[in-house]
Amino acid sequence: MARILVQDAAFDLAAETASLSAGRIDVGAVASFLGICRGDDGLTALVLEHYPGMTERAIGRIADEAERRWPLTGCTVIHRTGRILPGEPIVLVLTASAHRAAALEACAFLIDWLKTKAPFWKREEFAGGSHRWVEAKGEDDLAASRWTGAA
């Protein structure tokens, strides 16, 4: 059962990682992906909007799919919302398994699918007061599609 959090607050990477193997001796691998806000082109903040209710449901389904495809001993997805500054974390994906391939592949799968199948929208704010909504990238659809058919 995946641990899924959608929250404005920051998260504790070390505590989240430790909790996936605490008190057990069957976990041989923990893979993680940490997404961080970049400050390209004078970006001063990202504002992340989401669809409360659907977001948790969508992430839950993505995590279920990961657990169906790989023998995971644990899985954590934390996605922040609200205003995030350059250098601050946006998203954390953690996957644990007995063996490394399952953890690494499931982690890459989760972040690829999160990018294309979870209802979040990013607005970029720039120095000078301008802002724009981030447009979806074709390369994200491509990354997500590589998990279809294969598995």
Added chain:
Amino acid sequence: MARILVQDAAFDLAAETASLSAGRIDVGAVASFLGICRGDDGLTALVLEHYPGMTERAIGRIADEAERRWPLTGCTVIHRTGRILPGEPIVLVLTASAHRAAALEACAFLIDWLKTKAPFWKREEFAGGSHRWVEAKGEDDLAASRWTGAA
């Protein structure tokens, strides 16, 4: 330039991760792999031996290769040696980049190559006093070989 440590001591995952993006706004992704000692079949400890001098050199070459293949903003490899108990970390690989694909792929590459190209040897100790040297796995050679030719 990669940060490479071969040490008996434990490491600080949160501090190592934070140091890859501290004070900079060009890092969008940090991928990590944490290898942990499992307690299968009554294993009571792993004893990790290595070849001082060659180990750091071999890991440095693997990290150079990762930095040649992917646009990394940072790369950290910490491999413990000595006696490690079930549940304790053995190895940490961290890769940072502007974008997620580079970080994720470089992280998987580094752990695959570490398994087959760095001079470490594991001895397993079991309840009752028996012990055995871990044998190299064909699947590890296979995993490492998938990075040859492609890139």
Added chain:
Amino acid sequence: MRVLYFAWLRQKVGIAEEDVAPPAEVRDVAGLIRWLAARSAAHANAFADPRQVRAAVNQDFATPEHPVAANDEVAFFPPVTGG
């Protein structure tokens, strides 16, 4: 029927949600979009390029052909950009 708007669709329509009672001939997501677009200039502007609009019915992604009914929660938004 409850209709929700997110991201630039919310900004263009000018509201985050509204309760609507479309006529019986509005049977699917595409029909609902056409009906909503006729409600105001702001709605028309938000739905001007349907290729940029995605929908969810009862919190699941839905195609234009997906049926909609009186008690549904229907959301409209641009392609997602999380992660």
Added chain:
Amino acid sequence: MRVLYFAWLRQKVGIAEEDVAPPAEVRDVAGLIRWLAARSAAHANAFADPRQVRAAVNQDFATPEHPVAANDEVAFFPPVTGG
């Protein structure tokens, strides 16, 4: 020439390292293995199955055909199992 042994090769030979002066006809890793295996029963036992033995010359992995010279550091060990 300094010779190092690791893991079960070290245990079988019974020492971690030794300084040796092989004759001039020992020119490569394979020749060194044959010469070392003749030094003692422990050496012979360690090198009994050459397919299980890997080598490094001056801290780089080396094939059986790799040359060895008087000032080299040559190490023998089983296939690596780190990570």
